[in-house]
Amino acid sequence: MMILRSSPSSPFVRKVRIAVRMLGCDDRVELRDADLNATAEPLRAQNPLGKIPALVLEDGRTLYDSRVILDYLDHIAGGGRIIPRDTQARFEALTLQALCDGAMDACVLIVYESRYRPAEMHVQSWLDRQAGKVARALDALEASPPPLTATPHVGDIALACLLGYRDLRFDRTWRNGHPRLHAWHDAFAAAVPAFAATAP
Numbered sequence: 001m002m003i004l005r006s007s008p009s010s011p012f013v014r015k016v017r018i019a020v021r022m023l024g025c026d027d028r029v030e031l032r033d034a035d036l037n038a039t040a041e042p043l044r045a046q047n048p049l050g051k052i053p054a055l056v057l058e059d060g061r062t063l064y065d066s067r068v069i070l071d072y073l074d075h076i077a078g079g080g081r082i083i084p085r086d087t088q089a090r091f092e093a094l095t096l097q098a099l100c101d102g103a104m105d106a107c108v109l110i111v112y113e114s115r116y117r118p119a120e121m122h123v124q125s126w127l128d129r130q131a132g133k134v135a136r137a138l139d140a141l142e143a144s145p146p147p148l149t150a151t152p153h154v155g156d157i158a159l160a161c162l163l164g165y166r167d168l169r170f171d172r173t174w175r176n177g178h179p180r181l182h183a184w185h186d187a188f189a190a191a192v193p194a195f196a197a198t199a200p
């Protein structure tokens with residue numbers, strides 16, 4: 001059994017959990033929550049960065065981060081399932097994933113600012129800089145939403161997790177001014193039951 005070091009609210013873990021379900025690997029992966037603040041947490045030996053998701057394989061090796069884990073899951077599922085084989089489609093999917101992961105990184109940094117730094121140490125210009133990355137990513141995606149095909153790929157999974165994380169931590173305000181993304185979100189949710197099944 002593989003062990004996924006996780007937490008119910010992490011958008012990066014959700015990417016992996018969706019992929020696991022889409023690829024039918026549920027019976028091979030056990031979720032094990034990690035305490036990201038505990039110094040004695042084994043996660044820090046499994047992934048020196050102390051970040052989730054980390055996937056501990058049956059032979060004890062650990063894979064991270066979410067992109068590497070999705071690549072691995074696609075590989076053991078035969079390949080070409082959530083990472084397209086076709087060169088152009090592949091790099092479009094990977095670039096979409098990079099954009100959405102980057103926006104999620106910015107969201108997580110904003111959340112961590114209030115979680116880990118006292119209010120008097122908050123730097124508004126730095127928070128605005130992170131928010132700008134997210135706003136530009138959402139606007140770019142609204143201008144040109146990815147086509148949702150019969151076989152969603154890693155870029156689609158990452159986009160769904162980004163929108164889900166906005167819902168969780170930033171109200172549901174991303175829908176304002178992004179009607180095409182809103183429609184994309186609803187279509188993804190209807191096409192991929194794993195999205196609702198992994199909701200935090």
Ligand SMILES: N[C@@H](CCC(=O)N[C@@H](CS)C(=O)NCC(=O)O)C(=O)O
Nearest residue numbers: 010011012036051052053065066067
């Ligand atoms: N690039 C990483 C990002 C993972 C990440 O930022 N995970 C957060 C939780 S959502 C984390 O583990 N934070 C703990 C920390 O930064 O110490 C991935 O794609 O897996």
